[in-house]
Amino acid sequence: MGGRRRRKGLNENKENMKKRSKSIEPSSISTIDLHSSRFNIQNLNFDNYYQEQRIVTSQHWDSFLNVLRTPLPSSFRINSNSQFSEDIRSQLENDFLHSLRFETVEEDNVDPVIPLPWYPENLAWQSKFSRMQLRKNQTLTRFHEFLKLQSEIGNITRQEAVSMVPPLLLDVHSNHFVLDMCAAPGSKTFQLLEIIHKSNEAGSLPDGMVIANDLDIQRCNLLIHQAKRLCTSNLIVTNHEAQNFPGCFLNRNYDAMEPDQNIDQLLFDRVLCDVPCSGDGTLxxxxELWRKWNTGTGNGLHNLQVLIAIQGLSLLKVGGRMVYSTCSMNPIENEAVVAEELKCGLVL
Known part of the structure; x- marks a missing residue:
């Protein structure tokens, strides 16, 4: 329940920040200045803790902090199952990639919008502009309207670049049964569904499916609402505590004369274990997380994260694959959790 309260609190903070931001009309698009004026982006407890953890070398510490204090670029993914996916990709490659260079004056010579080189087929893109910059800068109006329209009709999904990585590492195929244990609001779920459909033969439905679970019923409702854009029948949404997710059963060859003869326990080919966390990787x-950061949040979530990971492994097929991920940099929430699974003999 600690993770649930944490996420609810973060959502409330974000809503409050949105309300306050409406009254701010910056004279330029310098979101770094906006960050500096509204937040104290320093926390000595954070510095001391992560320097002790040595997540970066001492020579790179200042550079590491400077990156954390810059706004996050906007990123999005083209829906590979959309009939317009090639047109959208072509418009990005042949229009916006070039036109934005002339519409914006930048000193660092970085392209305003680029495809993410590690994502297949140029289907994921990143803009150097934050969401606030896209909203406020009139020069970017056409690009912003393009993103809004394509997002509303389901041709693209706004998603952070780092969030796209776990589904790729799962190596999902069209016949796989996939469990997304902490799914809402669903960007990774939709990515998994797109992969399942794309890896199937054209004109046929995949044999696999995604079960998307989340503890929060309201977030489940949001996930269902968003999933309507995909027009898929290969999704089931459930509402359970991830650490107590129940065993499922599957009747692959239903026979009305012998309905119980072909029922087997459903073990998953792939499990995505993207657990509740302190979220300090989202600074x-x-x-606003800078001033709130303390070691207690990560320590308090460690046991829940271990329990969710253990349950995910127990529902995994022999030879299957589970990806464990967080939005935190804290070794207590990452390496220490994996170490616990290794100690239990659950990971090969």
């Missing part, structure tokens, strides 16, 4: 998009 670039949520700078």
């Amino acid at each position: 670039r998009k949520a700078p």
Whole structure:
């Protein structure tokens, strides 16, 4: 329940920040200045803790902090199952990639919008502009309207670049049964569904499916609402505590004469275990976390994270794959959790 309260609190903070931001009309698009004026982006407890953890070398510490204090670029993913996906990609490659260079004056010579080189087929893109910059800068109006329209009709999904990584590492195929244990609001779920459909033969439905679970019923409702854009029948949404997710059963060859003869326990080919966390890896998009950061949050979530990971492994097929991920940099929430699974003999 600690993770649930944490996420609810973060959502409330974000809503409050949105309300306050409406009254701010900056004279330029310098979101870094906006960050600096509204938040104290320094926390000595954070510095001391992560220097002791040595997550970066002492020579790179100042550079590391400077990155954390810059706004997060906006990123999005083209829906590979959309009939307009090639047109959208072509418009980005042949129009915006070039036109934005002339519409914006930048000193660092960085392209305003680029495809993420590690994402297949140029289907994921990143803009150097934050969401606030896209909203406020009139020069970017056409690009912003393009993103809004394509997002509303389901051709693209706004998603952070780092959030796109776990589904790729799962190596999902069209016949796989996938469990997303902490799914809402669903960007990773939609990505998994797109992969399942795209890896299937054209004109046929995939044999696999995604079960998307979340503890928060309101977030489940949001996920269902968003999923309507995908027009898929290969999704089931459930509402359970991830650490107590129940065993499922599957009747692959239903026979009305012998309905119980072909029922087997459903073990998953792939499990995505993206657990509740302290979220200190999101400082670039949520700078209000700087003043709130303390070691207690990560320590308090460690046991819940271990329990969710253990349950995910127990529902995994022999030879299957589970990806464990967080939005935190804290080794207590990452390496220490994996170490606990190794100690239990659950990971090979």
